[in-house]
Amino acid sequence: MALYAEVRKMDEDDEMARYEYVDAEGLGSVVLLNKKAETFSLESGFDDILYRAVVAKIAAIWLDSGTAPDHVFVQ
Numbered sequence: 001m002a003l004y005a006e007v008r009k010m011d012e013d014d015e016m017a018r019y020e021y022v023d024a025e026g027l028g029s030v031v032l033l034n035k036k037a038e039t040f041s042l043e044s045g046f047d048d049i050l051y052r053a054v055v056a057k058i059a060a061i062w063l064d065s066g067t068a069p070d071h072v073f074v075q
Contacts, residue, residue: 002024002075003049003050003053003074003075004023004024004073004074004075005021005022005023005024005050005053005054005073005074006021006022006071006073007019007020007021007054007057007058007069007071007072007073007074008020008021008070008071009068009069009070009071010030012068014035015034015035015036016032016033016034016035017032017033017035017068018030018031018032018033018043019031019032019033019054019058021050021054021074023050027045028044028045029042029043029044029045029046029050029051029054030042030043030044030045031043031045031051031054031055031058033058033059033062033068035062035068040055040058040059050074053074054074057072057074058072
């Protein structure tokens with residue numbers, strides 16, 4: 001089974017960035033990045049391997065660039 005998600009930033013402020021992603025079947029989930037605590041949490045959806053792949057992708061870009069990405073793909 002292949003992993004795929006399109007991830008889009010919904011909103012962002014100084015403390016948080018909120019992301020929505022849709023899997024290959026069209027099911028959506030929402031992830032929160034707490035910039036101050038440097039943590040992620042799941043607002044809606046399931047804590048599964050796709051969630052972990054999405055978090056890893058966002059975290060890698062955020063830690064590398066210092067900015068929360070606007071739009072990414074997880075494959």
